[in-house]
Amino acid sequence: MTSAVGSYQQRRTRLLQRMQPGAVAVIATAPEVVRNGDSEYPYRHDSYFYYLTGFAEPESALVLVAPIGEKPARSVLFCREKNPEREIWDGYRYGPAAARLAFGVDEAWPIDELDAQMTRLLANAPALYYALGHSAALDAQVSNWLKAVRAQGRIGIMAPSTTHHLLGILDEMRLLKDEDEATLMARAASIAGGAHARAMRFTRPGVFEYEIEAELLHEFRRHGAQAPAYTPIVASGANVCVLHYNQNNRQSRDGELVLVDAGCEFDGYASDITRTWPVNGRFSAPQGLLYELVLQAQEAALASIVPGRRYSDMHEAAVQVLAAGMLDLGLLDRKKYGSSADAIADKAHLQFYMHGTGHWLGMDVHDVGSYRDLTHEARPSRPLLAGMALTVEPGIYVRPGEGVPEQFWNIGIRIEDDVIVTDEGARVLSGAAPKAMAEIESLMRGQ
Ligand code: GLY
Ligand code: MN
Ligand code: MN
Numbered sequence: 018m019t020s021a022v023g024s025y026q027q028r029r030t031r032l033l034q035r036m037q038p039g040a041v042a043v044i045a046t047a048p049e050v051v052r053n054g055d056s057e058y059p060y061r062h063d064s065y066f067y068y069l070t071g072f073a074e075p076e077s078a079l080v081l082v083a084p085i086g087e088k089p090a091r092s093v094l095f096c097r098e099k100n101p102e103r104e105i106w107d108g109y110r111y112g113p114a115a116a117r118l119a120f121g122v123d124e125a126w127p128i129d130e131l132d133a134q135m136t137r138l139l140a141n142a143p144a145l146y147y148a149l150g151h152s153a154a155l156d157a158q159v160s161n162w163l164k165a166v167r168a169q170g171r172i173g174i175m176a177p178s179t180t181h182h183l184l185g186i187l188d189e190m191r192l193l194k195d196e197d198e199a200t201l202m203a204r205a206a207s208i209a210g211g212a213h214a215r216a217m218r219f220t221r222p223g224v225f226e227y228e229i230e231a232e233l234l235h236e237f238r239r240h241g242a243q244a245p246a247y248t249p250i251v252a253s254g255a256n257v258c259v260l261h262y263n264q265n266n267r268q269s270r271d272g273e274l275v276l277v278d279a280g281c282e283f284d285g286y287a288s289d290i291t292r293t294w295p296v297n298g299r300f301s302a303p304q305g306l307l308y309e310l311v312l313q314a315q316e317a318a319l320a321s322i323v324p325g326r327r328y329s330d331m332h333e334a335a336v337q338v339l340a341a342g343m344l345d346l347g348l349l350d351r352k353k354y355g356s357s358a359d360a361i362a363d364k365a366h367l368q369f370y371m372h373g374t375g376h377w378l379g380m381d382v383h384d385v386g387s388y389r390d391l392t393h394e395a396r397p398s399r400p401l402l403a404g405m406a407l408t409v410e411p412g413i414y415v416r417p418g419e420g421v422p423e424q425f426w427n428i429g430i431r432i433e434d435d436v437i438v439t440d441e442g443a444r445v446l447s448g449a450a451p452k453a454m455a456e457i458e459s460l461m462r463g464q
Contacts, residue, residue: 020197039085042146192386205283210449212236222271242281249279257429291433298461322443329398
Protein backbone atom coordinates (compact mmCIF):
# COMPACT_ATOMS: atom_id res chain seq x y z
CA MET A 18 0.00 0.00 0.00
CA THR A 19 1.70 3.22 -1.07
CA SER A 20 -1.17 5.56 -1.85
CA ALA A 21 -2.66 7.12 1.27
CA VAL A 22 -5.36 4.95 2.88
CA GLY A 23 -7.70 7.84 2.10
CA SER A 24 -7.24 7.35 -1.64
CA TYR A 25 -8.41 3.76 -1.47
CA GLN A 26 -11.32 4.83 0.73
CA GLN A 27 -12.26 7.49 -1.80
CA ARG A 28 -12.21 4.93 -4.61
CA ARG A 29 -14.45 2.61 -2.57
CA THR A 30 -16.82 5.51 -1.89
CA ARG A 31 -16.95 6.39 -5.60
CA LEU A 32 -17.80 2.80 -6.46
CA LEU A 33 -20.46 2.67 -3.72
CA GLN A 34 -22.04 5.82 -5.16
CA ARG A 35 -22.44 4.07 -8.50
CA MET A 36 -24.19 1.04 -6.98
CA GLN A 37 -27.88 0.44 -6.37
CA PRO A 38 -28.88 1.25 -2.73
CA GLY A 39 -28.39 -1.77 -0.47
CA ALA A 40 -26.54 -3.75 -3.17
CA VAL A 41 -23.44 -5.82 -2.48
CA ALA A 42 -20.21 -5.90 -4.51
CA VAL A 43 -17.56 -8.62 -4.28
CA ILE A 44 -14.02 -8.19 -5.60
CA ALA A 45 -11.60 -11.10 -5.11
CA THR A 46 -7.86 -10.87 -5.54
CA ALA A 47 -5.82 -13.08 -7.88
CA PRO A 48 -4.91 -16.69 -7.01
CA GLU A 49 -1.32 -17.81 -6.51
CA VAL A 50 -0.09 -19.67 -9.57
CA VAL A 51 2.18 -22.72 -9.59
CA ARG A 52 5.12 -22.45 -11.98
CA ASN A 53 6.36 -26.01 -11.66
CA GLY A 54 7.11 -28.48 -8.90
CA ASP A 55 6.94 -26.69 -5.57
CA SER A 56 7.59 -23.23 -7.08
CA GLU A 57 5.10 -20.50 -7.60
CA TYR A 58 5.28 -17.50 -9.91
CA PRO A 59 6.03 -14.33 -7.94
CA TYR A 60 2.67 -13.33 -6.53
CA ARG A 61 0.84 -10.49 -8.29
CA HIS A 62 -2.42 -9.20 -6.79
CA ASP A 63 -5.51 -8.54 -8.90
CA SER A 64 -5.45 -4.96 -10.19
CA TYR A 65 -9.12 -4.20 -9.40
CA PHE A 66 -8.82 -5.52 -5.86
CA TYR A 67 -5.60 -3.59 -5.23
CA TYR A 68 -7.12 -0.42 -6.71
CA LEU A 69 -9.82 -0.51 -4.02
CA THR A 70 -7.75 -1.74 -1.06
CA GLY A 71 -3.98 -1.34 -1.46
CA PHE A 72 -3.84 -4.83 0.08
CA ALA A 73 -1.33 -7.10 -1.67
CA GLU A 74 -1.73 -10.44 0.15
CA PRO A 75 -3.15 -13.42 -1.72
CA GLU A 76 -6.37 -15.17 -0.56
CA SER A 77 -8.30 -11.99 0.04
CA ALA A 78 -11.56 -10.44 -1.07
CA LEU A 79 -13.33 -7.13 -0.58
CA VAL A 80 -17.08 -6.82 -0.08
CA LEU A 81 -18.83 -3.47 -0.28
CA VAL A 82 -22.40 -2.90 0.84
CA ALA A 83 -24.07 0.23 -0.55
CA PRO A 84 -26.03 2.42 1.88
CA ILE A 85 -29.82 2.23 2.00
CA GLY A 86 -32.19 4.26 4.18
CA GLU A 87 -30.59 4.63 7.61
CA LYS A 88 -28.03 1.92 6.97
CA PRO A 89 -24.58 3.35 6.15
CA ALA A 90 -22.22 1.90 3.56
CA ARG A 91 -19.89 -0.86 4.74
CA SER A 92 -16.57 -2.18 3.53
CA VAL A 93 -15.55 -5.67 4.56
CA LEU A 94 -12.12 -7.21 3.93
CA PHE A 95 -11.53 -10.95 4.00
CA CYS A 96 -7.92 -12.06 4.41
CA ARG A 97 -5.68 -14.81 5.75
CA GLU A 98 -5.59 -15.24 9.51
CA LYS A 99 -2.41 -14.71 11.46
CA ASN A 100 -0.48 -17.99 11.50
CA PRO A 101 2.83 -18.05 13.46
CA GLU A 102 3.78 -21.42 11.95
CA ARG A 103 3.24 -20.28 8.32
CA GLU A 104 4.79 -16.89 8.98
CA ILE A 105 8.09 -18.65 9.83
CA TRP A 106 8.12 -19.95 6.25
CA ASP A 107 6.33 -17.28 4.22
CA GLY A 108 6.70 -14.11 6.24
CA TYR A 109 4.38 -11.60 7.82
CA ARG A 110 0.68 -11.55 7.16
CA TYR A 111 -1.62 -8.89 8.56
CA GLY A 112 -4.52 -10.97 9.78
CA PRO A 113 -7.99 -9.41 9.98
CA ALA A 114 -7.53 -7.24 13.09
CA ALA A 115 -4.38 -5.44 11.88
CA ALA A 116 -5.64 -5.29 8.28
CA ARG A 117 -8.85 -3.55 9.37
CA LEU A 118 -6.87 -0.75 10.99
CA ALA A 119 -4.15 -0.47 8.36
CA PHE A 120 -6.43 -0.48 5.33
CA GLY A 121 -9.30 1.53 6.79
CA VAL A 122 -12.13 -0.97 6.23
CA ASP A 123 -15.18 -1.21 8.49
CA GLU A 124 -14.89 -4.95 9.13
CA ALA A 125 -12.32 -7.66 8.47
CA TRP A 126 -12.82 -11.42 8.61
CA PRO A 127 -10.75 -14.54 7.99
CA ILE A 128 -11.02 -15.59 4.35
CA ASP A 129 -12.22 -19.03 5.49
CA GLU A 130 -15.42 -17.35 6.62
CA LEU A 131 -16.18 -15.79 3.25
CA ASP A 132 -18.92 -18.28 2.31
CA ALA A 133 -20.70 -18.01 5.65
CA GLN A 134 -20.44 -14.21 5.73
CA MET A 135 -21.64 -13.84 2.14
CA THR A 136 -24.84 -15.66 3.05
CA ARG A 137 -25.34 -13.02 5.76
CA LEU A 138 -24.33 -10.03 3.62
CA LEU A 139 -26.43 -11.06 0.62
CA ALA A 140 -29.58 -11.65 2.69
CA ASN A 141 -32.23 -9.18 1.42
CA ALA A 142 -29.72 -7.31 -0.75
CA PRO A 143 -31.47 -6.23 -3.96
CA ALA A 144 -28.50 -6.76 -6.27
CA LEU A 145 -25.03 -8.26 -6.50
CA TYR A 146 -22.13 -6.68 -8.40
CA TYR A 147 -19.17 -8.84 -9.37
CA ALA A 148 -16.80 -9.63 -12.24
CA LEU A 149 -19.27 -11.69 -14.27
CA GLY A 150 -17.60 -14.46 -16.24
CA HIS A 151 -14.11 -13.32 -15.22
CA SER A 152 -13.15 -16.41 -13.22
CA ALA A 153 -14.86 -19.81 -13.23
CA ALA A 154 -14.01 -20.19 -9.52
CA LEU A 155 -15.76 -16.92 -8.58
CA ASP A 156 -18.75 -17.71 -10.81
CA ALA A 157 -19.17 -21.05 -8.99
CA GLN A 158 -18.77 -19.39 -5.57
CA VAL A 159 -21.39 -16.75 -6.40
CA SER A 160 -23.79 -19.41 -7.55
CA ASN A 161 -23.32 -21.27 -4.24
CA TRP A 162 -23.86 -18.09 -2.20
CA LEU A 163 -27.06 -17.32 -4.08
CA LYS A 164 -28.30 -20.88 -3.53
CA ALA A 165 -27.54 -20.64 0.17
CA VAL A 166 -29.48 -17.35 0.50
CA ARG A 167 -32.42 -18.67 -1.54
CA ALA A 168 -32.59 -21.66 0.79
CA GLN A 169 -33.65 -19.21 3.50
CA GLY A 170 -36.66 -18.10 1.48
CA ARG A 171 -39.04 -19.92 3.81
CA ILE A 172 -37.99 -17.70 6.72
CA GLY A 173 -38.65 -14.62 4.59
CA ILE A 174 -35.11 -13.86 3.43
CA MET A 175 -34.79 -12.67 -0.16
CA ALA A 176 -31.81 -13.31 -2.40
CA PRO A 177 -30.58 -10.60 -4.82
CA SER A 178 -32.77 -10.60 -7.92
CA THR A 179 -30.21 -8.84 -10.14
CA THR A 180 -26.53 -9.24 -10.89
CA HIS A 181 -24.47 -6.44 -12.43
CA HIS A 182 -21.13 -6.60 -14.16
CA LEU A 183 -18.78 -4.76 -11.84
CA LEU A 184 -15.83 -4.35 -14.18
CA GLY A 185 -17.60 -1.93 -16.52
CA ILE A 186 -17.87 0.55 -13.62
CA LEU A 187 -14.35 -0.06 -12.32
CA ASP A 188 -12.79 0.16 -15.79
CA GLU A 189 -14.15 3.66 -16.26
CA MET A 190 -12.94 4.67 -12.80
CA ARG A 191 -9.46 3.25 -13.43
CA LEU A 192 -9.23 5.03 -16.76
CA LEU A 193 -9.02 8.41 -15.00
CA LYS A 194 -5.94 8.45 -12.79
CA ASP A 195 -6.05 10.26 -9.46
CA GLU A 196 -3.06 12.17 -8.08
CA ASP A 197 -1.61 9.22 -6.17
CA GLU A 198 -1.77 7.11 -9.29
CA ALA A 199 -0.12 9.80 -11.42
CA THR A 200 2.71 10.01 -8.87
CA LEU A 201 3.30 6.25 -8.94
CA MET A 202 3.14 6.16 -12.73
CA ALA A 203 5.67 8.97 -12.97
CA ARG A 204 7.98 7.00 -10.66
CA ALA A 205 7.57 3.79 -12.73
CA ALA A 206 8.33 5.74 -15.91
CA SER A 207 11.30 7.56 -14.42
CA ILE A 208 12.89 4.30 -13.20
CA ALA A 209 12.35 2.63 -16.58
CA GLY A 210 13.60 5.72 -18.43
CA GLY A 211 16.81 5.60 -16.37
CA ALA A 212 17.11 1.89 -17.17
CA HIS A 213 16.98 2.66 -20.90
CA ALA A 214 19.74 5.25 -20.45
CA ARG A 215 21.84 2.70 -18.55
CA ALA A 216 21.26 0.09 -21.29
CA MET A 217 22.35 2.62 -23.95
CA ARG A 218 25.58 3.40 -22.07
CA PHE A 219 26.29 -0.31 -21.76
CA THR A 220 25.70 -1.27 -25.41
CA ARG A 221 28.63 -1.96 -27.75
CA PRO A 222 29.14 -4.34 -30.68
CA GLY A 223 29.21 -7.97 -29.56
CA VAL A 224 27.02 -7.70 -26.46
CA PHE A 225 24.25 -10.24 -26.24
CA GLU A 226 20.67 -9.10 -26.05
CA TYR A 227 20.31 -10.76 -22.64
CA GLU A 228 23.22 -8.72 -21.29
CA ILE A 229 21.32 -5.56 -22.18
CA GLU A 230 18.20 -7.06 -20.59
CA ALA A 231 20.20 -7.69 -17.40
CA GLU A 232 21.15 -3.99 -17.23
CA LEU A 233 17.48 -3.05 -17.45
CA LEU A 234 16.42 -5.50 -14.75
CA HIS A 235 19.25 -4.37 -12.50
CA GLU A 236 18.15 -0.75 -12.77
CA PHE A 237 14.47 -1.62 -12.18
CA ARG A 238 15.20 -3.52 -8.98
CA ARG A 239 17.80 -1.20 -7.57
CA HIS A 240 15.20 1.57 -7.59
CA GLY A 241 12.59 -0.56 -5.86
CA ALA A 242 10.44 -1.54 -8.84
CA GLN A 243 9.03 -4.94 -7.96
CA ALA A 244 9.15 -6.50 -11.43
CA PRO A 245 9.21 -5.81 -15.14
CA ALA A 246 5.70 -4.75 -16.18
CA TYR A 247 5.90 -7.27 -19.07
CA THR A 248 8.53 -9.46 -20.68
CA PRO A 249 11.18 -7.08 -22.03
CA ILE A 250 11.88 -7.02 -25.75
CA VAL A 251 15.60 -6.64 -26.47
CA ALA A 252 16.01 -7.06 -30.22
CA SER A 253 19.09 -6.59 -32.37
CA GLY A 254 19.74 -7.02 -36.09
CA ALA A 255 16.79 -8.43 -38.01
CA ASN A 256 14.98 -9.10 -34.70
CA VAL A 257 14.07 -5.40 -34.49
CA CYS A 258 11.37 -6.12 -37.08
CA VAL A 259 9.78 -8.91 -34.99
CA LEU A 260 7.14 -7.02 -33.04
CA HIS A 261 6.83 -9.37 -30.06
CA TYR A 262 10.38 -10.73 -30.08
CA ASN A 263 11.47 -11.74 -26.58
CA GLN A 264 13.98 -14.58 -26.83
CA ASN A 265 16.65 -11.93 -26.17
CA ASN A 266 19.49 -14.38 -26.86
CA ARG A 267 21.29 -13.05 -29.96
CA GLN A 268 24.71 -11.44 -30.12
CA SER A 269 24.60 -7.92 -31.53
CA ARG A 270 26.91 -6.75 -34.31
CA ASP A 271 28.52 -3.52 -35.35
CA GLY A 272 26.29 -1.40 -37.58
CA GLU A 273 23.00 -2.82 -36.32
CA LEU A 274 20.23 -1.28 -34.28
CA VAL A 275 18.93 -2.48 -30.97
CA LEU A 276 15.25 -1.97 -30.14
CA VAL A 277 14.34 -2.21 -26.46
CA ASP A 278 10.74 -2.24 -25.25
CA ALA A 279 10.91 -2.52 -21.46
CA GLY A 280 9.05 -1.04 -18.53
CA CYS A 281 8.80 -1.78 -14.84
CA GLU A 282 6.01 -2.14 -12.33
CA PHE A 283 6.34 0.16 -9.35
CA ASP A 284 3.87 -0.38 -6.51
CA GLY A 285 1.26 -1.78 -8.86
CA TYR A 286 1.70 0.68 -11.76
CA ALA A 287 3.31 -0.05 -15.12
CA SER A 288 5.61 1.90 -17.36
CA ASP A 289 6.05 0.91 -21.00
CA ILE A 290 8.95 2.51 -22.87
CA THR A 291 10.63 1.75 -26.19
CA ARG A 292 13.86 3.21 -27.44
CA THR A 293 15.96 2.26 -30.44
CA TRP A 294 19.69 2.93 -30.64
CA PRO A 295 22.70 1.98 -32.73
CA VAL A 296 24.82 -0.85 -31.33
CA ASN A 297 28.03 1.08 -32.09
CA GLY A 298 26.74 4.41 -30.80
CA ARG A 299 26.34 6.15 -34.17
CA PHE A 300 23.24 6.06 -36.35
CA SER A 301 24.04 5.25 -39.99
CA ALA A 302 22.52 7.59 -42.57
CA PRO A 303 19.55 5.28 -43.44
CA GLN A 304 18.97 4.49 -39.75
CA GLY A 305 18.98 8.21 -39.02
CA LEU A 306 16.48 8.97 -41.78
CA LEU A 307 13.97 6.47 -40.44
CA TYR A 308 14.66 7.45 -36.82
CA GLU A 309 13.89 11.10 -37.53
CA LEU A 310 10.73 10.09 -39.37
CA VAL A 311 9.43 8.05 -36.41
CA LEU A 312 10.35 10.88 -34.05
CA GLN A 313 8.38 13.35 -36.17
CA ALA A 314 5.43 10.96 -36.21
CA GLN A 315 5.60 10.74 -32.42
CA GLU A 316 5.76 14.53 -32.09
CA ALA A 317 2.65 14.85 -34.28
CA ALA A 318 0.87 12.20 -32.20
CA LEU A 319 1.85 13.90 -28.92
CA ALA A 320 0.62 17.26 -30.22
CA SER A 321 -2.81 15.76 -30.90
CA ILE A 322 -3.24 14.71 -27.26
CA VAL A 323 -5.46 17.42 -25.83
CA PRO A 324 -8.67 17.05 -23.83
CA GLY A 325 -11.58 16.95 -26.25
CA ARG A 326 -9.61 15.49 -29.16
CA ARG A 327 -10.39 11.86 -29.90
CA TYR A 328 -8.17 8.94 -28.83
CA SER A 329 -7.78 7.87 -32.48
CA ASP A 330 -6.49 11.32 -33.53
CA MET A 331 -2.98 10.46 -32.39
CA HIS A 332 -2.89 7.36 -34.60
CA GLU A 333 -4.15 9.34 -37.56
CA ALA A 334 -1.54 12.03 -36.93
CA ALA A 335 1.28 9.46 -36.73
CA VAL A 336 0.14 7.55 -39.82
CA GLN A 337 -0.07 10.80 -41.78
CA VAL A 338 3.57 11.65 -41.06
CA LEU A 339 4.80 8.09 -41.55
CA ALA A 340 3.02 7.57 -44.88
CA ALA A 341 4.34 10.88 -46.23
CA GLY A 342 7.85 9.87 -45.14
CA MET A 343 7.52 6.41 -46.70
CA LEU A 344 6.74 8.10 -50.02
CA ASP A 345 9.60 10.60 -49.67
CA LEU A 346 12.12 7.87 -48.83
CA GLY A 347 10.99 5.53 -51.60
CA LEU A 348 9.59 2.85 -49.32
CA LEU A 349 6.24 3.43 -51.05
CA ASP A 350 6.02 4.00 -54.78
CA ARG A 351 5.39 7.63 -55.79
CA LYS A 352 4.21 6.43 -59.21
CA LYS A 353 1.52 4.36 -57.57
CA TYR A 354 0.45 6.80 -54.86
CA GLY A 355 0.14 10.47 -55.71
CA SER A 356 -0.24 11.49 -52.07
CA SER A 357 0.00 10.10 -48.54
CA ALA A 358 -3.82 10.15 -48.44
CA ASP A 359 -3.88 7.76 -51.45
CA ALA A 360 -1.35 5.47 -49.80
CA ILE A 361 -3.28 5.46 -46.51
CA ALA A 362 -6.59 4.82 -48.30
CA ASP A 363 -4.98 1.77 -49.91
CA LYS A 364 -3.52 0.71 -46.52
CA ALA A 365 -0.09 0.68 -48.17
CA HIS A 366 1.59 2.02 -44.99
CA LEU A 367 0.65 -1.19 -43.17
CA GLN A 368 3.60 -2.92 -44.86
CA PHE A 369 5.93 -0.90 -42.63
CA TYR A 370 3.68 0.28 -39.77
CA MET A 371 1.24 -2.43 -38.79
CA HIS A 372 0.33 -1.65 -35.17
CA GLY A 373 -1.66 0.98 -33.32
CA THR A 374 -0.04 4.10 -31.90
CA GLY A 375 -0.78 3.36 -28.26
CA HIS A 376 -3.03 2.05 -25.54
CA TRP A 377 -4.26 3.00 -22.10
CA LEU A 378 -1.64 2.54 -19.40
CA GLY A 379 -2.04 2.09 -15.66
CA MET A 380 -2.02 -0.85 -13.28
CA ASP A 381 -2.05 -3.10 -16.34
CA VAL A 382 0.34 -2.32 -19.16
CA HIS A 383 -2.57 -2.54 -21.59
CA ASP A 384 -4.89 -0.90 -19.13
CA VAL A 385 -8.65 -1.15 -18.86
CA GLY A 386 -11.26 1.26 -20.20
CA SER A 387 -13.17 1.48 -23.43
CA TYR A 388 -11.49 3.09 -26.45
CA ARG A 389 -14.90 3.99 -27.86
CA ASP A 390 -17.57 6.45 -26.87
CA LEU A 391 -20.27 3.95 -25.91
CA THR A 392 -22.87 6.68 -25.42
CA HIS A 393 -23.14 7.14 -29.20
CA GLU A 394 -24.71 4.54 -31.40
CA ALA A 395 -21.85 4.71 -33.92
CA ARG A 396 -19.34 4.22 -31.08
CA PRO A 397 -16.70 6.65 -32.34
CA SER A 398 -13.26 6.82 -30.77
CA ARG A 399 -13.69 8.49 -27.38
CA PRO A 400 -12.70 12.07 -26.57
CA LEU A 401 -9.67 12.39 -24.30
CA LEU A 402 -10.08 13.70 -20.76
CA ALA A 403 -7.51 15.08 -18.34
CA GLY A 404 -6.32 12.20 -16.13
CA MET A 405 -6.25 9.52 -18.83
CA ALA A 406 -2.85 7.82 -19.23
CA LEU A 407 -1.63 6.28 -22.44
CA THR A 408 1.40 5.28 -24.46
CA VAL A 409 2.45 6.95 -27.71
CA GLU A 410 4.45 4.49 -29.76
CA PRO A 411 4.75 4.90 -33.49
CA GLY A 412 7.30 2.81 -35.36
CA ILE A 413 8.55 1.64 -38.70
CA TYR A 414 9.75 -1.88 -39.54
CA VAL A 415 11.43 -2.64 -42.87
CA ARG A 416 11.80 -6.30 -43.72
CA PRO A 417 13.80 -7.21 -46.82
CA GLY A 418 11.54 -7.55 -49.84
CA GLU A 419 11.17 -6.95 -53.53
CA GLY A 420 10.95 -3.28 -54.36
CA VAL A 421 12.05 -2.28 -50.84
CA PRO A 422 15.18 -0.06 -50.97
CA GLU A 423 18.00 -2.22 -49.68
CA GLN A 424 19.59 0.51 -47.58
CA PHE A 425 16.59 0.26 -45.20
CA TRP A 426 16.48 -3.51 -44.87
CA ASN A 427 16.27 -4.78 -41.29
CA ILE A 428 15.86 -1.33 -39.83
CA GLY A 429 13.11 -1.34 -37.26
CA ILE A 430 12.43 1.64 -35.03
CA ARG A 431 9.87 2.29 -32.35
CA ILE A 432 9.78 5.23 -29.96
CA GLU A 433 7.36 4.78 -27.08
CA ASP A 434 6.60 7.22 -24.29
CA ASP A 435 4.12 7.24 -21.44
CA VAL A 436 1.88 10.27 -21.02
CA ILE A 437 -0.90 11.60 -18.85
CA VAL A 438 -3.45 13.88 -20.44
CA THR A 439 -3.61 17.28 -18.72
CA ASP A 440 -5.60 20.41 -19.52
CA GLU A 441 -2.46 21.71 -21.25
CA GLY A 442 -1.92 18.55 -23.33
CA ALA A 443 0.27 15.48 -23.00
CA ARG A 444 2.55 15.37 -19.95
CA VAL A 445 5.36 12.97 -20.85
CA LEU A 446 6.32 10.76 -17.87
CA SER A 447 9.17 8.88 -19.55
CA GLY A 448 11.49 11.78 -20.37
CA ALA A 449 14.37 10.15 -18.46
CA ALA A 450 14.92 7.89 -21.49
CA PRO A 451 17.07 9.80 -24.03
CA LYS A 452 15.26 10.25 -27.31
CA ALA A 453 16.90 12.76 -29.65
CA MET A 454 19.54 11.17 -31.89
CA ALA A 455 22.26 13.54 -30.75
CA GLU A 456 21.38 12.90 -27.10
CA ILE A 457 21.61 9.12 -27.58
CA GLU A 458 24.89 9.37 -29.47
CA SER A 459 26.54 11.63 -26.92
CA LEU A 460 25.38 9.41 -24.03
CA MET A 461 26.82 6.36 -25.82
CA ARG A 462 30.10 8.19 -26.40
CA GLY A 463 30.25 8.60 -22.63
CA GLN A 464 29.67 12.34 -22.64
N1 GLY B 1 5.19 -3.41 -24.37
C1 GLY B 1 3.88 -3.66 -24.78
C2 GLY B 1 3.39 -2.62 -25.68
O1 GLY B 1 4.14 -1.75 -26.10
O2 GLY B 1 2.23 -2.55 -25.95
MN1 MN C 1 2.96 -0.08 -25.35
MN1 MN D 1 6.01 -1.26 -25.16
